[in-house]
Structure formats: C-alpha cells, structure tokens
Amino acid sequence: xxxxxAPLVVGxxxxxxWGHPSPKFASAPAAVGARIDDVGRxxxxxxxxxxxxxxxxxxxxxxxxxxxxxxALDPHVRAWWALDDGEVLELRDVRRFGRVGVVATGDHGSLxxxxxxxxxxxxxxxxxxxxxxxxxxxxxxxxxxxxxxxPLAGVGNIYxxxxxxxxxIHPARRSVTRAEAARLLTELRAVLEQGIANGGTTLRDYRTxxxxxxxxxxxxxxxxxxxxxxxxxxxxxxxxxxDARGTTVCPTCQPRR
Numbered sequence: 680x681x682x683x684x685a686p687l688v689v690g691x692x693x694x695x696x697w698g699h700p701s702p703k704f705a706s707a708p709a710a711v712g713a714r715i716d717d718v719g720r721x722x723x724x725x726x727x728x729x730x731x732x733x734x735x736x737x738x739x740x741x742x743x744x745x746x747x748x749x750x751a752l753d754p755h756v757r758a759w760w761a762l763d764d765g766e767v768l769e770l771r772d773v774r775r776f777g778r779v780g781v782v783a784t785g786d787h788g789s790l791x792x793x794x795x796x797x798x799x800x801x802x803x804x805x806x807x808x809x810x811x812x813x814x815x816x817x818x819x820x821x822x823x824x825x826x827x828x829x830p831l832a833g834v835g836n837i838y839x840x841x842x843x844x845x846x847x848i849h850p851a852r853r854s855v856t857r858a859e860a861a862r863l864l865t866e867l868r869a870v871l872e873q874g875i876a877n878g879g880t881t882l883r884d885y886r887t888x889x890x891x892x893x894x895x896x897x898x899x900x901x902x903x904x905x906x907x908x909x910x911x912x913x914x915x916x917x918x919x920x921x922d923a924r925g926t927t928v929c930p931t932c933q934p935r936r
C-alpha cells in the first residue's frame with residue numbers, strides 16, 4: 680500500500696477534507712492546508728508526512744480501503760482528503776475498525792497501539808536471538824504475541840498462520856526455543872516479502888489504491904485452507920481458535936508440545 684500510494688499523493692496539497700464524526704475519524708480535516716511530502720509506514724500504520732512537521736496517520740483496520748475516489752460517493756467512506764490535482768483520497772471502512780490521526784511528527788502518544796509496537800521484522804536487532812529474547816518473557820500463546828505487535832510490528836492473522844506453518848510451530852504454544860524463534864523470523868520475513876510483492880492479500884475487502892485486488896491469496900499455503908491436505912505432509916489442515924482468532928494448523932507438521 681505504501682509503495683503504491685506514494686507516487687500518487689507525494690507533492691500534493693490537501694485543499695479540503697471531511698471525517699466521520701466518530702472520534703476515530705473526526706480529525707481528518709486537521710490536515711487541510713498541508714502538502715504531503717512523503718508516505719511512510721510503521722507496522723500496519725500508514726504515515727503520510729506533511730510539510731508542517733505533522734503526520735497524517737491512517738490505519739485500515741480489518742475492512743479499510745485507502746483509494747483515490749473511483750466515482751460516486753460511497754456510504755462506507757469514513758474520511759476523505761481533496762488534493763490540489765483534483766483527485767480525492769478516501770478511506771472506505773465498512774466495519775469502522777480503522778482510524779485516522781493528525782499529530783506532530785513522531786508524537787504517537789494518542790495512538791498507543793502504534794507507540795507500543797516492537798521493531799520492524801527486518802530490524803537487525805531481531806537477528807542473533809533478538810526475536811527469541813522478545814518472545815521469551817511472555818507466557819501468552821505464540822500467535823497471540825505476534826498479533827499483539829509488541830515482539831515485532833506488522834504481522835496480521837494471515838501472515839502469522841503462514842509463517843507458523845512454514846516454521847512448523849503450533850500457534851497455541853507458549854514458548855519456543857532460540858532455534859525455533861530464528862526459523863520463525865526467517866519465515867515471517869519471507870511471507871511478508873511475498874505479500875508485498877503480490878500487492879497484498881484480498882479475501883474480501885482489501886484493495887490497492889487504484890481499486891485492484893491483491894494477488895497473495897493465490898499463494899497462501901495454510902491460512903483459510905482448513906479441510907484441504909497439507910502441502911508438506913498431506914495431513915488434513917484443521918481450523919481452531921487461538922485466543923478468539925480463527926487459525927489454520929497442520930496437526931502433523933505443527934505438533935502442540
């Protein structure tokens with residue numbers, strides 16, 4: 680999303696804006712009058728750098744789409760920003776799990792989930808046992824830790840299932856060895872890189888800024904494939920719930936010790 684959005688909006692001034700009156704979206708008009716200087720990312724947050732030392736922050740939640748207006752107004756649009764080239768950037772969010780913020784650059788205190796995130800998955804501090812040390816203090820289930828964004832940033836439900844399957848770690852385990860954590864980090868980086876290269880995963884709502892679906896759903900090996908044979912061993916994949924999150928697992932390749 681960041682890579683696709685940047686060439687469409689960088690250098691554009693925001694001339695008008697609207698936000699749904701919900702506190703999650705109401706701050707959208709605060710960006711009016713600023714120019715978008717860059718588009719960054721932290722975990723699953725988009726950080727649009729403005730020319731007045733502020734950031735326009737957008738989180739898509741589960742059903743959010745950030746796109747250039749395709750035409751008719753949509754009742755599920757929660758915020759929009761008119762740009763000086765005549766385009767309109769809009770946040771469509773059916774379930775309203777996303778949010779918007781306009782803050783001083785780097786001041787993320789009003790967005791505690793963003794402020795508390797761990798390092799990015801490619802951060803060198805995670806190498807040589809770094810991820811293991813970040814997972815080790817908690818007794819929460821491994822998948823739950825990953826989704827909390829605290830050991831490292833940016834891992835969602837789909838990519839957690841895929842990486843845990845590749846690393847042959849049961850998602851409900853509460854600890855991993857140092858070697859397992861190293862393997863998990865390698866697979867997390869691999870599935871995220873694949874997802875980025877494929878333009879994201881579209882199962883229902885997700886779209887790129889130009890309205891196109893991603894392609895990564897075509898390459899998923901575990902997530903959402905319960906009832907199908909495991910691509911590695913042939914055992915039927917199973918669906919279970921780990922701390923209220925739907926999860927797909929291979930009972931043979933990912934034994935629960």
